[in-house]
Amino acid sequence: MFWHYLHSALLAVKAQGKYTIINILGLAVGLCATLILLLIIVSETGFDTYHPQHQRLARLEIVFDSMDNTQVAAIAGPMGQLLVEKGLVADGTRLTRRTLNLRVGKRQYLEPNVVFADTNLADMLHFDTLAGDIHQALTRPEGLVITQSTAKRWFGAQQPLNQRVMMPTGEPMQVLAVIADLPRNTHLQLDMIAGMASLEAIEGRGGLESWMRNDFYTYVRLADHVQRQQLEQRITDLLSQPIQQIVPDFTLHFVLQPISDIHLHGHAMNEFKVNGDARQMSIFASLIAVILFIAIFNYINFATATAGRRAKEIGVRQVVGATRSMMVNQFMCESLLLVFIAFTVALIGMLLLLPWVNTAFDQSLQFSMLWDLRWFIWMFGLFMLVVLGAGFYPALVLSAIPTLAALRGAGFKGKSGHWFRRSVLFCQLACAIGLAILGGHIYAQIRLIEQTPLGYEQQDKLVFSDIDSRELFATLPMFSQQLQRSSNIKQVAAAEFIPSQQHGNVVSLRSATQHQLSVENVLIDTVSSDFFATMGIKLLAGREFLPQEHELSANATSNESIPVIINKTVLVALGYSTAKEAIGQQLTLGWDPSFDTVNLGRIVAVVDDYYTTSLKAPLRPMVFVTGNVLQAKSQLVVSFDAGHYLDTLAQLRTLWASRFSSNFPRYQLLSSRVSALYRQDRLGSNMVNLFNLLALLVVTFGVLGLCSFSAQRRLKEFALRQLMGAGVLDLCWILGREFLVLVLVAWSAIILPTWWLTEHWLVQFMVHVGAQWWLYLLAPFLLMGMIALVVVGVVKLLGHVNLARVLRTE
């Protein structure tokens, strides 16, 4: 029987000719968009699930409650070990990353992803060993594990095992294992791994034993059936004590981030790399739902509209003995066949588009992902959903047409059929209009974000990251003098935190004269002299820190006042009416909200507000000090003349070695760092708009199908009208007016929900565009334009029909 159903389905598909092609193409475009989105979601949600027992693996992260709830992905060295010793976790391993200058043969390589790890690393996290033994490599002080691409880069075609690599200290290392490059679906980023013993040899034991240096990504394996929240509380109780013994005012807690959640939910400080965005996945999932809805209802609409053509067949089948369930099976089989063809077309389309999607949207989708079991399950589920969703309703409706009515040629007609099709088309048009308006707002918002000044200058500035704070601030005056002799370099400054970076330290501020005026959660940053000039941050009043104030501030007692610079938000909060009025005023800096530990400050300048990260975060109260270094690592900013990027870099390299003991640090243009802040939003916006366009295309296919079918059905009417002198425009109006009216109705119905959704989305940005009313007007016109094109196309085709033949046949 199945073969008969399939055979009949094939015949039906063939008999519908061009309508089948339109239907399949519409469905295929929708499915292609859905499959690409699904592949992205599957790819993004499957991170780090390849590690053995990944459900039990978590990364321990620290949250500083008293520092604006700053969450840090890495914790102090001794913490993980203590947890294992106390039996709170089954096992634990640590990783820490450095940028090192390594020498291989006669060549120097600046390696930004050198990881030092505990010897049990491979027992917990999975690495594909291609040669050698990871465990042995990490146990031996000279052992080094490198990835396949590093091996190729360093040694070319030579055998990498047992090759020597020189550490910056001159210690020789030996490649004892080669691992495959890390898969794309991991939050980790490394090119080589050495044991902790090697780190000790380079940096000494201080860092490893420090309870204050949050530099170690610590992964733990939880015991079976453990209650995560309870365990987090126990970990907090155990680990916060040693910290509070050192800094009593710190309040903090620990969280266990499941390893498979890190990519989408991990947005802590010091992540290995920029992670994904769970919210974006929700948007993509919603887009899938809308596109599928439009595509499936295209099919349903078309199947019910063309029922009249098949009425006789339905009637005959019923007369010769087909039961309703047999007819349902028959139509479901047709749906299965059509969806299968559309799916195949969509899959081919997806495979062809994959390289372009990767380039345009910075994805790393690979053909090999198509063999992923999860993808298969989702794809099969999607296939069945479309088969059932598209096929079931028409099957029910068509099989229920009374036999006699069917034999007389009546399809799914009458008021119910007409209203059903209109309602479906109305919903589809409303979705398309809503998506277009929403997409337009997203685009406008991202443009606004990129164009809105953040309060500092981004261009022609190089940022050197993660330099030892003490060395940097101590060396900076001489280094700066030396650098500024160069004609290309304008200014040099250092800071613990620079704009584009999440700030981690907070204090409370209180007016020394009026105690009731205080501000909590004020971001504090330690900066060098010339910081504001280097960054292009506007001074509203006062002056920059002087070079000698660094030393004075560092040695000041709690009774001596240190120079501070406040921003405009603090100025307003402390009740000063002008910036000048604040200059010279005294402040109390409280390192805790209750002002138990304080420093006295004297305002030497007021600077304009700037956005520390992106426009998504609000303007924050900020205070700047000099000399009070809190962070182990700081940043160096070099402002240079436009067009002298390479010269500047070369000069810095040369001077660096003469002034600093550490390796040449990682560097990046400030403009690139800022651009990276919006990368996800920008790519997301582009993707949403592309898929909106596809949704519009699917709707157009639906309209094309219905329109050409309607034209075919009314062929005699049109032939007569043409005979009586109707022109192309008259016929277009007759054929298209129903669609145009529906667009207007859908538009008026969708305005409010779209406005609400748009406002809801925009409100997350501190600076956002208002309602773009022109978009509300443009969207329906865009759709009407597309429909008009379709209608004109169909009517033009009618012009080629032989009128005499139509009238004779009819």
Added chain:
Amino acid sequence: MITLENISKTFANDEVKTQALTDVSLTINEGEFIAIMGSSGSGKSTLLNHIGLLENADAGHYWFEGSDLYQMSRSARQKFRASHLGYIFQNFNLIDDLTVYQNIELPLLYQKVAKSERQQRVNEVLERLELTQRQLHRPLQLSGGQQQRVAIARALVTRPRVILADEPTGNLDSRIGAEVMSLLQELNAEGATIVMVTHSPEHAEYCGRVVEMADGTLINNSAKLATAN
């Protein structure tokens, strides 16, 4: 074999009600060849549709060998129709996309008859109706008479107890119409019970009994005509 008892049927739409059948009672014996005649709108096709279980009466009973078919569920009636009744229509009602063979095979497929038996029974009727040479043709490649022969073959292939023919010669010229009538007569002679709606007194002459209708009622239930030829 078939007894219709006081069958009434009204068709209604928003504006008008039409009494299509009023208290129609009719008995059909096994092996009979009955013609139902009457002017347009007299209710003859509606009566045939009731006999063929394509319509449900508003009132009355339908007995088939003692069983009241109106007491059966919809699906049971459907099964009964497929196995006991065969249809021939004026406009043939063949599925254009299927071949002659596939059209004839269709009812057997729905009755889930095994493939080998299907082949045997389809070949039998193809031979009986001299359609073997045409079995791979599609309906639109055949003449009207040939299409009607295919429709008859499709009606016969399930070996129905009753054949219902709704103006089977209405779309055929007189020569082909006469051929079809002869064929039906042959089938009747072989034992098939046939009920036929026709406008043509000439074709009614092939039948053993003529039932005349007017305004939804039977006005003559027992006219016996001499057999043609």
